[in-house]
Amino acid sequence: MDFKKCPYEHTLFVKTGENGKMLILCLYVDDLIFTENSSVMFDEFKKCVIIELKMIDLGKMHYFLGLEVVQSDEGIFVSQxxxxxxxxxxxxxxxxxxxxxxxxxxxxxxxxxxxxxxxxxxxxxxxxxxxxxxxxxxxxxxxxxxxxxxxxxxxxxxxxxxxxxxxx
Incomplete structure (x- = not known):
């Protein structure tokens, strides 16, 4: 999938595409979150993960590592x-x-x-x-x-x- 491991954070992986497009992936044990600036890369990655790893798309993130996450048009808010x-x-x-x-x-x-x-x-x-x-x-x-x-x-x-x- 051409991801490169971040040298500063061992759970962070980045895939770069043409014209500055990128997909960022954070993997911690069995929790996986990702973000992008290219919907094409996002959809391609999501399909691949669902097929190859038999994962389920749970939609937008609500919790990650015990942190409550609220996503809205105003931004992303994290609380405990x-x-x-x-x-x-x-x-x-x-x-x-x-x-x-x-x-x-x-x-x-x-x-x-x-x-x-x-x-x-x-x-x-x-x-x-x-x-x-x-x-x-x-x-x-x-x-x-x-x-x-x-x-x-x-x-x-x-x-x-x-x-x-x-x-x-």
């Missing part, structure tokens, strides 16, 4: 609303009061061995969920890196800080 709802439900925070700021003012996290210890598995699951969420929300990454330091011996103070990020 569904994922946020899922993690709030998972940690029983679906009815929590939202927070306007990420960290409580004056909060000092430390490795104090005092304080009530909490289940570090739940704490690690919250941190992991937040780290995946940060791919679309870089504003929370710094605070996640702060609470990440206390995964081995989290106390109620650390768990409350993590839950505040979920509320945010």
């Amino acid at each position: 609303k569904k994922y946020v709802r899922e993690i709030l439900n998972r940690f029983e925070m679906q009815n929590c009061n939202p927070a306007n700021i990420l960290v409580e003012l004056g909060l000092k996290l430390n490795k104090a061995w005092s304080g009530k210890k909490v289940d570090n598995m739940v704490y690690k699951q919250i941190i992991g969920s937040l780290m995946y969420l940060s791919t679309k929300r870089p504003d929370i990454m710094y605070v996640i890196s702060l609470i990440n330091r206390y995964m081995e011996y989290p106390t109620e103070m650390h768990l409350l800080a993590a839950k505040r990020i979920l509320r945010y």
Whole structure:
């Protein structure tokens, strides 16, 4: 099919045609998305994939790697609303009061061995969920890196800080 692998991104492939026409393909495990500036190349590729790989055309993309995608005339919009709802439900925070700021003012996290210890598995699951969420929300990454330091011996103070990020 004459695709060339992008030297900077191992999941990205590009096929170029005449007069600057191009087809861009992103492949990740069993997810495949593609875009083009030539409807002829697009139709040719789609037919080939359906026949050769017995794939099904699902139409316009709605989800990709957990990201919600909305395509309209105004542009393409990506969000993680569904994922946020899922993690709030998972940690029983679906009815929590939202927070306007990420960290409580004056909060000092430390490795104090005092304080009530909490289940570090739940704490690690919250941190992991937040780290995946940060791919679309870089504003929370710094605070996640702060609470990440206390995964081995989290106390109620650390768990409350993590839950505040979920509320945010």
